[in-house]
Amino acid sequence: MKNIVKIAAVGAALALPACSSVGGDDFGYSDYSLVRVHRIYVGDRSLSVSAPRPWNRHRPIMFEDVRDVEDWTLNGPMLDGMSFVTGLQSGKSLIRQRRTTTQQVPKFRSDMTPPEIAAMIESLYRVRGGAVDFRTLSLKPRPFLGANGFQLDYEHLDEDELWRRGRVVGAVVNGELYMVLLDAAKLHYWDATLPDFEAVVNSARLGRG
Amino acid sequence: MCWRCAQLSRRSLLVGGGAAAAALHTGVAHARVRPEDMVPLVGPGYRPTERDELGLWKEMDRVEEEIAGSNLLIDDPKVTGYLRDLIGTVGGPAAKDFRIYLARIPEFNAMMFPTGFAVVFSGLLLRMRNEAQLAGVIAHESGHFLRRHMIRSWRDQKRKSDIFAIGAMLAGVGGAGAGVYLGDYVQLAQLGTILSLFQYSRAMEAEADAMGAKLIAETGYPPMEMANIWEQLIGEENASARYRGKHRRKGSMFDTHPSEGSRLADLKVDASEITIPGKVYDNHRARYLATIGSIRPMLLDDQVKLNDPGASQYLIETLAQDGWNGLLRFYEGEVWRLRNRDGDDVRASQSYAAAVAYPDAPADAWRWHGIALMKQGRPAEAKAAFARYLTMKPDAPDAAWVRQMAG
Numbered sequence: 001m002k003n004i005v006k007i008a009a010v011g012a013a014l015a016l017p018a019c020s021s022v023g024g025d026d027f028g029y030s031d032y033s034l035v036r037v038h039r040i041y042v043g044d045r046s047l048s049v050s051a052p053r054p055w056n057r058h059r060p061i062m063f064e065d066v067r068d069v070e071d072w073t074l075n076g077p078m079l080d081g082m083s084f085v086t087g088l089q090s091g092k093s094l095i096r097q098r099r100t101t102t103q104q105v106p107k108f109r110s111d112m113t114p115p116e117i118a119a120m121i122e123s124l125y126r127v128r129g130g131a132v133d134f135r136t137l138s139l140k141p142r143p144f145l146g147a148n149g150f151q152l153d154y155e156h157l158d159e160d161e162l163w164r165r166g167r168v169v170g171a172v173v174n175g176e177l178y179m180v181l182l183d184a185a186k187l188h189y190w191d192a193t194l195p196d197f198e199a200v201v202n203s204a205r206l207g208r209g
Numbered sequence: 210m211c212w213r214c215a216q217l218s219r220r221s222l223l224v225g226g227g228a229a230a231a232a233l234h235t236g237v238a239h240a241r242v243r244p245e246d247m248v249p250l251v252g253p254g255y256r257p258t259e260r261d262e263l264g265l266w267k268e269m270d271r272v273e274e275e276i277a278g279s280n281l282l283i284d285d286p287k288v289t290g291y292l293r294d295l296i297g298t299v300g301g302p303a304a305k306d307f308r309i310y311l312a313r314i315p316e317f318n319a320m321m322f323p324t325g326f327a328v329v330f331s332g333l334l335l336r337m338r339n340e341a342q343l344a345g346v347i348a349h350e351s352g353h354f355l356r357r358h359m360i361r362s363w364r365d366q367k368r369k370s371d372i373f374a375i376g377a378m379l380a381g382v383g384g385a386g387a388g389v390y391l392g393d394y395v396q397l398a399q400l401g402t403i404l405s406l407f408q409y410s411r412a413m414e415a416e417a418d419a420m421g422a423k424l425i426a427e428t429g430y431p432p433m434e435m436a437n438i439w440e441q442l443i444g445e446e447n448a449s450a451r452y453r454g455k456h457r458r459k460g461s462m463f464d465t466h467p468s469e470g471s472r473l474a475d476l477k478v479d480a481s482e483i484t485i486p487g488k489v490y491d492n493h494r495a496r497y498l499a500t501i502g503s504i505r506p507m508l509l510d511d512q513v514k515l516n517d518p519g520a521s522q523y524l525i526e527t528l529a530q531d532g533w534n535g536l537l538r539f540y541e542g543e544v545w546r547l548r549n550r551d552g553d554d555v556r557a558s559q560s561y562a563a564a565v566a567y568p569d570a571p572a573d574a575w576r577w578h579g580i581a582l583m584k585q586g587r588p589a590e591a592k593a594a595f596a597r598y599l600t601m602k603p604d605a606p607d608a609a610w611v612r613q614m615a616g
């Protein structure tokens with residue numbers, strides 16, 4: 001979900017300059033690690049996908065995030081990002097938040113219908129992503145992981161005054177939420193990353209690794 | 210500068226620290242400013258002549274240019290024209306010089322910049338119950354300009370702060386002028402520490418309150434509405450904090466505004482002092498609702514989806530004091546649904562059921578009513594509700610999903 005919390009991502013990146021990559025190779029410390037072009041397990045490792053070309057995975061330690069979520073990017077989180085939600089259980093939320101936080105992302109419940117999940121995602125963008133406008137473009141049924149899933153398309157205007165577009169394909173499987181999200185700047189990056197997203201979604205398989 | 214700088218500056222202090230601290234005036238007891246003593250210090254067509262003020266205006270012109278071109282502005286000619294007319298009415302001698310912009314930010318705030326342009330947040334329009342209240346906030350902001358508060362506090366600060374801090378602040382204003390992160394209300398309010406540039410003293414805020422009360426009373430609005438706004442804001446913030454189990458900070462030594470209680474008390478005394486017995490005052494509620502009616506669903510939507518149930522519920526109930534309708538009942542249901550605690554599904558479904566009984570129920574109320582009925586195992590009624598939704602909104606983005614449900 002850190003792809004969505006873009007401003008926070010920038011802040012953290014600026015705050016930790018010492019953590020940038022050393023030598024640009026596999027050793028040293030980097031905020032990103034390479035996603036290679038073969039089947040890999042994501043999130044809590046209950047879902048596997050294969051990307052059509054190399055992507056970059058954020059290290060999970062930098063951001064407050066839940067272990068069921070994994071974030072990728074191709075050109076940096078301000079421009080594009082793909083996120084995986086894997087096996088989120090009822091009563092949990094997409095992002096870590098304090099009980100006393102004034103504005104909260106609603107918790108997931110296993111009996112949620114697609115419009116309710118869509119509303120939860122919208123609140124995530126508005127509450128944590130700083131979206132000032134969020135428009136649902138379409139919500140329709142789409143099989144995912146062998147279940148009756150859904151596809152949500154939307155666009156949002158963020159506080160950096162950039163319009164971004166997003167697509168979520170997801171399903172509730174055995175009471176747990178599985179989703180793949182794409183979020184990219186409407187100009188260029190959306191079109192440039194959508195085929196990757198579709199390939200990843202179509203490659204998604206359940207099963208622990 | 211802005212209606213609720215106290216809250217914002219506390220936040221920016223926590224976040225930014227440093228520069229803002231130099232500007233803080235600690236809690237000094239203040240005497241109430243009498244509205245009748247508030248004489249405008251600028252006339253129509255005011256232009257600066259002194260060098261420092263000229264420089265400040267130049268910077269601010271850049272900021273205005275950025276704001277005027279921001280795509281966060283709500284470009285509804287009816288509403289923006291209405292705001293222009295309003296500031297043209299309660300703006301005192303400078304009324305015709307003011308510019309006013311409406312930004313889509315779901316927070317309660319409005320601010321006046323030193324060159325005479327104001328930015329009103331859409332969240333303010335949601336919270337005002339009538340035209341008199343909106344006029345009150347705008348008149349308060351006009352008061353800051355008419356009493357030349359920006360340049361007075363700017364000079365005051367330059368005297369107190371070291372030159373590097375001032376330089377950093379100006380750089381911040383310039384950076385803000387580039388339009389970065391304008392949408393975050395804290396950022397906009399700061400415009401790169403702009404708040405700390407124009408940190409008003411308690412006395413100045415008291416002046417703006419008194420000036421505002423005078424301006425609206427002169428134009429025929431009931432001056433007591435100024436106090437009502439403040440009462441509503443305090444109520445909302447208390448409700449929000451209480452819900453999340455927090456205690457609000459009240460009246461600390463860092464407060465630059467008059468403390469809540471004394472501000473409210475002063476506004477009430479102001480109102481009773483300038484209300485002329487026998488004179489007819491009109492809050493123009495009908496005209497207000499007719500003007501913002503078209504964007505009210507959007508305003509409610511922006512607020513409720515922030516999932517701040519305490520504040521949203523308080524706001525809806527406050528607006529409902531003027532009568533419940535389908536729109537308010539629907540959003541009451543949305544507050545419960547997003548809150549998502551045990552039993553909230555039942556509460557939400559009751560609100561949706563109540564909403565659809567009103568003729569003005571929005572299409573979305575029918576959809577959520579249908580979903581609630583479906584979950585309750587009442588498929589026939591759910592189908593009827595979905596059918597109604599699709600009739601009202603045939604091009605609904607989720608029509609494909611709803612059609613599948615409606616079978």
